[in-house]
Amino acid sequence: MIDDWFPLALVLLLSIFLGYELISKVPSTLHTPLMSGSNAISGITLIGAISAAGAAHNSGFSQVLAVLAVALATVNVVGGYVVTNRMLGMFKKKEREGDLS
Amino acid sequence: MNTATEIAYLVAAASFILGLRMLGSPETARHGNLLSAFGMSLAALVTFFGDEMENYGWVLFGIVIGAVVGVIAARLVEMTAMPEMVALFNGSGGAASLFLGWVVHLSTSPNFFTASTVIMAVFIGGTTFTGSLVAWAKLRELTLAGKRLGGAYTFPGQRAINMGVLIIALLGGVVYAADSSGSVAAGGLAVGILLSLLFGILLVVPIGGADMPVVIAVLNSLSGLAACAAGFAVENAILVVAGALVGASGFILMTVMCKSMNRTLVNVFAGGFGATGGGAGTVVDGVVQPIMAEDAYYLLEAADSVVIVPGYGLAVAQAQHVVREMSDLLEKSGADVRYAIHPVAGRMPGHMNVLLAEANVPYDVLAEMDDINPVMGTVDVCLVVGANDVVNPAARDDECSPIYGMPIIDVDRARIVIVLKRSMGTGFAGISNPLFFRSNTRMLFGDAKTSLQQVVSEFKD
Numbered sequence: 309m310i311d312d313w314f315p316l317a318l319v320l321l322l323s324i325f326l327g328y329e330l331i332s333k334v335p336s337t338l339h340t341p342l343m344s345g346s347n348a349i350s351g352i353t354l355i356g357a358i359s360a361a362g363a364a365h366n367s368g369f370s371q372v373l374a375v376l377a378v379a380l381a382t383v384n385v386v387g388g389y390v391v392t393n394r395m396l397g398m399f400k401k402k403e404r405e406g407d408l409s
Numbered sequence: 410m411n412t413a414t415e416i417a418y419l420v421a422a423a424s425f426i427l428g429l430r431m432l433g434s435p436e437t438a439r440h441g442n443l444l445s446a447f448g449m450s451l452a453a454l455v456t457f458f459g460d461e462m463e464n465y466g467w468v469l470f471g472i473v474i475g476a477v478v479g480v481i482a483a484r485l486v487e488m489t490a491m492p493e494m495v496a497l498f499n500g501s502g503g504a505a506s507l508f509l510g511w512v513v514h515l516s517t518s519p520n521f522f523t524a525s526t527v528i529m530a531v532f533i534g535g536t537t538f539t540g541s542l543v544a545w546a547k548l549r550e551l552t553l554a555g556k557r558l559g560g561a562y563t564f565p566g567q568r569a570i571n572m573g574v575l576i577i578a579l580l581g582g583v584v585y586a587a588d589s590s591g592s593v594a595a596g597g598l599a600v601g602i603l604l605s606l607l608f609g610i611l612l613v614v615p616i617g618g619a620d621m622p623v624v625i626a627v628l629n630s631l632s633g634l635a636a637c638a639a640g641f642a643v644e645n646a647i648l649v650v651a652g653a654l655v656g657a658s659g660f661i662l663m664t665v666m667c668k669s670m671n672r673t674l675v676n677v678f679a680g681g682f683g684a685t686g687g688g689a690g691t692v693v694d695g696v697v698q699p700i701m702a703e704d705a706y707y708l709l710e711a712a713d714s715v716v717i718v719p720g721y722g723l724a725v726a727q728a729q730h731v732v733r734e735m736s737d738l739l740e741k742s743g744a745d746v747r748y749a750i751h752p753v754a755g756r757m758p759g760h761m762n763v764l765l766a767e768a769n770v771p772y773d774v775l776a777e778m779d780d781i782n783p784v785m786g787t788v789d790v791c792l793v794v795g796a797n798d799v800v801n802p803a804a805r806d807d808e809c810s811p812i813y814g815m816p817i818i819d820v821d822r823a824r825i826v827i828v829l830k831r832s833m834g835t836g837f838a839g840i841s842n843p844l845f846f847r848s849n850t851r852m853l854f855g856d857a858k859t860s861l862q863q864v865v866s867e868f869k870d
């Protein structure tokens with residue numbers, strides 16, 4: 309139960325400004341990996357889902373929902389990072405001398 | 410939550426922040442992504458081995474299923490299908506937030522503040538989920554009952570209906586939050602869930618394929634906000650931090666995309682170009698000068714500087730590899746070759762850059778619109794591959810055109826423009842393009858990949 313909501317709200321506010329500053333600097337070349345990489349971060353719901361699915365006091369239905377949340381968030385996290393890594397592996401700088409390809 | 414967990418979460422948050430920062434440069438981007446993945450794994454591990462855990466089996470089951478699906482999908486997806494993949498991952502994240510919010514409702518009796526965040530996680534998560542599914546269907550160009558889903562569907566009273574759905578959902582949310590364990594609460598939550606799913610569909614259905622970059626960015630932002638709301642619901646700051654970073658990232662991309670199309674967000678969500686733009690602009694009549702691949706070869710072969718402008722048609726034709734082959738041959742014969750990328754070319758932000766990277770085009774020969782336009786007058790040949798609206802001079806010159814004011818790549822200022830195009834049909838937005846009738850424009854009709862292959866074989870002869 310949150311009675312003291314203020315610290316979390318402050319964290320929210322600061323994170324939004326921080327995110328804005330961080331991402332304004334990303335060049336458009338990298339917009340797709342940025343999108344899929346940040347998309348993977350949005351799978352952070354996984355952390356909450358693990359706690360919820362691991363808790364002892366769940367009823368049958370809420371246990372099913374919690375496990376579904378774990379699975380879906382994991383798809384988001386794992387898929388997002390793997391696909392971003394795959395894409396970034398393809399970004400190469402021009403080799404002026406001895407371009408072997 | 411014990412101290413070790415708290416420290417691990419702090420490290421994870423720092424990894425996300427640094428990781429995103431490193432994504433800002435092509436040299437460090439890959440390490441940045443790995444750092445961010447490390448932070449996520451660490452946070453998941455300490456949570457899994459935390460004090461309050463009981464049902465290890467169930468959790469592990471969910472993680473294994475999710476990881477297998479995620480890895481397979483991410484490895485098999487073709488680079489041209491990347492927008493669809495991102496949309497699906499987004500949707501699954503949104504659905505996870507919806508379910509997590511629901512579980513919090515079922516397993517605790519939340520107070521007013523927590524209940525408000527539960528309903529927000531559920532609503533934003535649900536909207537992200539169905540919105541992403543619709544976006545996916547549109548990007549795949551699926552058909553439903555014989556109708557193409559890729560188009561923009563508008564119907565009378567659309568805005569009123571959307572507003573109505575939002576208002577009812579808001580009322581349901583207030584009813585729920587006011588008395589989250591009372592008898593009407595379950596009804597309020599159910600209304601919230603159903604309407605969120607409906608709202609996601611209504612939101613994306615009227616949007617056409619050319620506006621997809623904006624939609625994908627918005628959905629990305631929403632999935633972050635859903636995680637954020639879920640973070641408030643389960644009182645976990647790491648969810649709030651990470652969710653807010655993603656929310657901000659999607660918001661910035663959305664702003665960039667809207668600006669590059671000279672449109673407002675409201676305008677995009679109100680429906681496709683044709684639906685609100687009113688007409689196709691001044692109709693241009695003139696003589697089209699078609700050429701053969703052989704003629705294109707002579708023009709290109711004689712050029713000292715060549716600029717290639719790719720568009721969505723490049724992705725459709727899967728022509729990125731042959732484009733690269735041709736630009737290699739051009740460089741070998743001494744020409745300076747660059748690529749000019751419009752910010753909204755393709756179906757998601759940076760789509761063209763990824764395709765060209767896949768074909769081994771080095772990223773330092775890719776130029777952004779603002780850098781290439783001032784030097785366009787010195788370019789000998791500009792080759793337009795599957796782009797239409799982003800090179801339409803009507804956006805610059807014709808005040809009647811529905812895309813008037815949208816920044817374009819000034820290909821018409823090059824000495825010669827070669828446009829690769831299937832036929833004389835108008836582009837996605839259905840707007841006539843005076844570029845095709847200019848005296849310095851040559852049209853090379855046919856499938857982009859086939860045409861380029863012919864040009865390449867001319868080079869080799």
